[in-house]
Amino acid sequence: MYITISPQKLGDSFSTSVTDFIEYLEKENKDLQPDHQEFFFSKDQERISPKEVVRAIDHNTSKLKSTEPRYYSLTVNPSQRELQHIGNDPEKLKTYVRSLMKDYASCFNREINGRPIQSSDVLYFAKIEYARTYKGTDREIRENAPFSNRIAKLQNDIRKVDRGELTGSIKELEKEILRLQKEAPHKLEGKIIEQGMQKPGSQTHVHLVVSRKDRTNSVSLSPGSKYKASEVVLQGRTIKRGFDRDLFFQKAEERFDKQFGYRRNYAEAYSSRKNLLHNPKLYYSKLLRLPVSERKLAMQLIKLPVQSLPPIPNAKIRFAIKQLQKALEVGIRSGSIGY
Structure with missing residues (x-):
């Protein structure tokens, strides 16, 4: 499970309306008949229209400065296995x-009136989307770029030769294009993956727009706070502040597993991914000690051939970590851990 939390945009000031973002979230509805369109939903409502979402969020921004976000965007991205x-x-x-x-x-x-924040205090609207397209920041697009750029130039050269603006052999240029198309590292159904192409497999995910202010339009709830938990004195009153993102991501994972009886593999766990980033030796060491079936699945999830992980005695663990680190780095570069 991969979840992101973002302010409405980056910059010195923020739009006073959520309209543009809601219009963006309507992209999958544009070519659909009304009966087949996806509506927004909330804590206790279904089939909420875009106009209702804009009205609710835009009217819930009391006392916010132009340098403060009016809302936050959350995306809930289950893996294909989930x-x-x-x-x-x-x-x-x-x-x-x-x-x-x-x-x-x-x-x-x-706290609100001396009690902890509850979900009923949060003003949010959510919408399910079913497709994703490749963006310029995706690894496939970045690694295909040298090939795509070269092909585009050759295609332009062919047009120039055809118009008599350039000398050369169209046949040879077309042959070079075919070679580049074969050598490009990422293809989908035989075609080079390019920006805007739809990603394969199940891509269902959820976008949420969450108001910065609570439902009463009086308390600021910022998940972008740099504090996990702290207190500050304002006008003689002690005010609690902060949002624990780390705890939220952990709870999100535990919630899914418990709610749906999901058996999470080591390679999928939030705590494991943190170790991979901050303490890779611990990550590799724990991975090597998994039972064979769990280790086999972990290797499938990170797109690394299972045969590269034979049983390794504890006495050789240090050497194995170094070798596995190299193998995993290759596997991660050429695949995905599904998040």
């Missing part, structure tokens, strides 16, 4: 998101 486990069922995903927002609320170190 989607397969729930049958790619949008209703199950809705149920999960509604439960997840209880965890979101509980991770604020804030």
Whole structure:
């Protein structure tokens, strides 16, 4: 499970309306008949229109400065394995998101009238999307770029030769294009993956727009706070502040596993991914000690050939870590851990 939390945009000031973002989230509805369009949903409502979302978020911004975000964008991105486990069922995903927002609320170190923040205090709207397209920042696009750029130049050269503006053999240029197309590292159904192409497999995910202010439009709830938990004295009153993102991501994972009886592999766990980033030796060491079946699945999830991990005695663990690190780095560069 991969979750992101972002302010409405980066910059010195923020738009006073959520309109542009909501219009962006309507992209999958543009070519659909009304009966087949996807609506927004909230804590206790279904079939909410874009106009209702804009009205609710835009009117819930009391006392916010132009340098403060009016809303935050959350995306809930289940892996393809997690989607397969729930049958790619949008209703199950809705149920999960509604439960997840209880965890979101509980991770604020804030109080309203002396009580902890609850999900009923959070003003949010969510929408399910079913497709993703490749963007310029995706690894496949970046690694294909030298080939795509060269092909584009050759195609332009062919047009120039055809118009008599350039001398050369169109046949040889076309032959070079075919060679580049074969050598490009990432292809989909025989075609070079390019920006804008739809990604394969189940890509169901959820976008949420969450108001910066609580439902009463009086308390600021910022998941972008740099504090996990702290207190500050304002006008003689002690105010709690902060949001624990780390705890939220951990709870999100635990919520999914418990709600759907999902058996999470080591390679999928949030704690493992943190170790991979901050303490890779510990990550590799634990991976090597997994039972054979679990280790085999972990290697499949990170797209690394299973045969590269034979049983290794504890006495050789240090050497194995160095060798595995090199192998894993190659595997991670050429694949994905599904997040």
